Amino acid sequence: MVGWGWQRRVDPRPGPEADDVPLWRAIAVFRLGALLYVGLTAVVNLRSYRHPWLMWAELALMGVWTAAAIAGYATSRRRGPLLGTDLAVVLGCLLLTPLAAGAAAMGPGRPPVPPSAWMAGPVLAWAVAGGRRPAVAAALLIGAADVATHHRLTQTTLNGPVLLLLAGLGMGQLTRLIVDARQRLRQAVELDAATRERERLARGIHDSVLQVLALVQRRGAEIGGPAAELGRLAGAQEAALRELVAGRAPSAPAGGADLRAELGRYAAPDVSLSAPAEPVTLPAGAATAIAAATGAALDNVRRHCGPDARAWVLVEDEPDAVTVTIRDEGPGIPSGRLARAAADGRIGVAQSIRGRIRDAGGIVTITSTPGQGTEIELRVPRARPPVR
Incomplete structure (x- = not known):
């Protein structure tokens, strides 16, 4: 874990980020749904905005970036620049909204204005790419910009930043659980492969080396003399090898x-x-x-x-x-x-x-x-x- 706490993905299958694919797809669905929601909200409240044409331009920018972000996160393996651009675009849209909507539309009790729900996209992306700490940092930055666009600080104004923070924490925790599960799966796969290999070697050793050692032990005892010592050593090695084949370390005497x-x-x-x-x-x-x-x-x-x-x-x-x-x-x-x-x-x-x-x-x-x-x-x- 380096810097902000970026977590390395571990996957026993080819492709270092194969386990991230379902999460990026879920974020893509969220982005499309949020874009549709803010688009419908803008259309319904279009007459209350000071500069409707500027609001249309902002919606167009949000649509273009949604498509670009979905495609980029799905194919890119180095997402650092994309994450920064994603955050910058959302911050730009947040700062542009008061100019397009006007002070009256930004007041308390008014319907939500773009990019309200859509601004959670980068927070979720940072959570999947880096975990909880980067997600919290992105949520605090976007939440501060959202609060700055309002003239008064009210409970309603804080709802958005708080929800962003909770979303980042939740997605970051989910990502960490997925990484841990992937590591345990890899360990289980490696253990299963090692067990199969040990069983294969055990069959070969049993059919060759152990039988030879048992024969040397028996014949040495029968011949006697120097051969008896050779037979004794062969018997000790046979016992130690059987313990290794069984997956146990040779026992050492106590004391x-x-x-x-x-x-x-x-x-x-x-x-x-x-x-x-x-x-x-x-x-x-x-x-x-x-x-x-x-x-x-x-x-x-x-x-x-x-x-x-x-x-x-x-x-x-x-x-x-x-x-x-x-x-x-x-x-x-x-x-x-x-x-x-x-x-x-x-x-x-x-x-x-x-x-x-x-x-x-x-x-x-x-x-x-x-x-x-x-x-x-x-x-x-x-x-x-x-x-x-």
Whole structure:
């Protein structure tokens, strides 16, 4: 919302203002009906006007502008200049009316004179285009001009401005409700599309990946030895994948966990792990996320730097955050490679590392120079203990 409070229209269908069409059509019908009313009023009271020819000219101007406004609002997508012109034309007609009608016709108790009802057109247009605040501003401006055309301020004189103000507020509120309903409709359409896509992926995953993981788990348990550990890992991944397919986030263990224990399983002859002597306690979910992201980073080291590549993992326990740095001496990451990988659907860094740490409330910094290795820094804030 900018300036006067202009509201952006949201529509899931093509065309940014398709949801405004019924409102503009309703305003067009109002303009035609109001023009007919003021025209009949002018004809009936024509003899009481000081300059009938000037009144005919004003009616002609109102008719021409009514046609132009209906056509312009129906086709234009940038209505700012049209809204200003609409307001200026109505103000011009208001100021012209006392010259054409004369003081006697403008007095209290006299029949309404043009452009009485017709002047509500711009207020309604401003309400549809911008909401309540622009509509109220237009109503106050037109109402002030209408009051200025009368010689005395009476209750009858204020009827028109008050009705204008109420019309602007009502139409502005209606427009806001329509915009909110359109946003909810778009969200419902997106949710339905996401649900259908998840169901489609679930069918494919169930027929392929989950069955393979279940087979690896069963055969690993049967073979035993190192294969049993592989089977156990396959079973854990199968359970996590089933939760994701069902639309649930993998459940994290409750309570706290020592990050050193989570990272300890990655220690190996080719992986040097340096951690504080004291426990590095974090919420279990955060510790699991850091450990999984670290594992994904080490997998990338083996995949891109070779099976004999060395890596170093450093854990820093700070008062307000925990930082884990993974460094290697591989060939580095060429500029733009991570962005291309994400665009091609390879989400190892984008989701396995960045996504996990982002969900834990942290940030990931990747520093890489071709030929000089890569450094990945995982920094996750920790909640301060309550002050006693």
